[in-house]
Amino acid sequence: MTVLPVARTSDEAYVYLDLTPCGDCGATETEWEHGLAQVEGELVAAYSGTCEKCSTAREYLFRLPAREHAGADPNFGGAEPSVLVDPGQWLDVADQLMSVVPTDDPAAAGIMTRFAVAAVAEVLKFVPAGADAVPADRFWTEAGRRVYDLQPGRFRRDRLQVVLETYEGRLS
16 A cells, blocks of 8 residues: 655645546546545555546545644645645646636635635745746646646746735635
């Protein structure tokens, strides 16, 4: 059984799970159950479920953070960047959410916009101090790299800050 890197929070783990397709059919729809388990004496976060398309059992184990990250809802983690979801994936999550924000349901719109704001804030964590943009080598997934390759300029700090402020403005 392989234990994945640290999931800073359960919200971050769920984003990773939503982005990770079933190894048998490629679908992502799975109803996840969450708990704790022990692997070789180490306490880990365990997520299990059954693929809704092909009924394959799915299980993921994540290391727990050294300290809990308290925060707003959603809470993806502390000041350090994710080791599960790369910056291209985070920006794609924000793009997808903002493209389907309902205009007739303020409560749902607020939830989706808060998630998009938090996702863009995660992208900004990948910009090193004193740098102007997320470095190209910070994209480790095929999906994240594809987002970067299409428009690398979107990963400049100034542009990300404008997007973040625009999304935050929609919450007011």
